[in-house]
Amino acid sequence: MKKTIENLGLCRELLMAALVAVILTGFVTRGGYALPQAVKEQKYLIAPTVLPGVRPEMKTPGFWISRLSKPDEIVLDEDEIHRLNLDTQTRLRLRKDILRFPQQFDGPELRAALQRELNGFRKRALFGADGREVEASFHAAIEENMGLRTIGEAVDVRFGLIVCNADQRLLPISQGLYGEAGDIDFDEVQNSALDIGMPVAILCESADRQWFYVMGPSSDGWIRPAHVALCSKKQLSDIVDRPFVTVVRAKGNVYLDRARTQYYGFARMGSKLPLARDSSEDVTAVMLPTRRDDGALEVKTGYLPSREVVAGHLPYTPRRIIEQAFEMLNTPYGWGGMHGEQDCSQFVQEVFATVGVALPRNSNDQAKVGQMSPPLKEGQPDAERRAALVAHAIPGATLLYTRGHVMLYIGDVEGRPYVIHDTWAYREPSKDGNVVRVINRVAVTDLNLGTGSRSGSLLKRLHSARAITLEPER
Secondary structure (H helix, E strand, C coil): CCCCCEECCCCCCHHCCCECCCCCCCCCCEEEEEEECCCCCCEEEEEECCCCCCHHHHHHEEEEEECCCCCCCCCHHHHHHHHHHHHHHCCCCCCCHHHHHHCCEEEHHHHHHHHHHHHHHHHCCCCCCCCCECHHHHHHHHHHHCHHHHCCCEEEEEEEECCCCCCECCCCCCCCCCCCCCCCCCCCCCEEEECCCCCEEEEECCCCCCEEEEEEECCEEEHHHEEEEEECHHHHHHCCCCEEECCCCCCCEECCCCCCCEEEEEEEEEEEEECCCCCCCCCCEEEEEEEEECCCCEEEEEEHHHEEECCCCCEHHHHHHHHHHHCCCCCCCCCCHHHHHEEEEHHHHHHHHHHHHCCCCCCHHHCCCCCCCCCCCCCCCCCHHHHHHHHHCCCCCCCEECCCCCCCEEEEEEEEEEEEEEEEEEECCCCCCEEEEEEEEEEEEECCCCCCCCCCHHHCCCCCEECCCCCCCC
């Protein structure tokens, strides 16, 4: 991270104070913290281990579960979850069923989508890792490599399975582009990260043959061919439709041998892998997609510690969601899934995937799922907002949204709402209003965080609350 930080709480003899000059053309949201326009100086400090308003015992799931009257009450059963997922996919069109993806895709539609993405980058001032602003020739080379002119009227779709943790990019380049010179933790090209076993539709290949453009269940972008194994649609269906296990740890460890000595890779929380024979009480065997030298799928047997997976899904209860969220406590923030980590929306997507709820990938789309509960009004007094959340939000089932950020509501203490979320920083009250405390992890906070600062508290910045439940039938 380019931002020099000062740790006032841990080691006073090693204090480092820094003023970092940044000139911004608009708002940039980083895991819930919005940088305002024309900020001349920012002072970045490490946030304390125990954040304001948070007691040590609040950093445990048991504290919040014990405050619920019915922590094991089913929020949605399997049939209801299926209906919710179908609504997300068909009515909202925020997810795709790759097993039902067409064998051909409209070529002009694909060209237009790729061109729009590139044009969006062209309009912005962006910097390379060397701190220099990228020039027009840089974008021209990318456009040439996209091979837009070679995309015909109809594109034959190929299918595949992701074979490792794979970065998905918005452009077919590995180098990063940054909104600020040196801001290397926020690569604007990074779109998402795909997990072992995820099905994808492959629409085209870059001119240099180093990239595939793929559509996954919840995100589209460019990945390396080495990260996907090609297969027929029937092979895909035969594997994806089998009984499966779901990863319930922050990262599931995948091995190639029962003794668990040959490490293969990791699968994030919520990943689904088809069951194979040869499981035992301590070790679960799965069908592991791997890529042969010719690019084709080869299914091997992989092994995970049984404690890291569950057969099928967990039941959707407040207890389970809160427990799964706290499995991720203190894991680092990763913009777009960078560095094998997760950002705010991927965090909640992974947590809800363990109970079978298939959320969209980004927070703006997630804010359209479920039902508004409670309704929040612009300019509403803080006291009314607190009262509405405490009265109507469901701990472990309600997501709270600010601009570009999402949080999981976990309950209240004496009328103060609390959340767990993957966040980068918050603004601290100061004379010049430019002190930023960097959290950079999954953390428990109350909604008063940021009170008195230029940006305002999380509570004041809330624009909606969505219960991840079915809309009432009309």
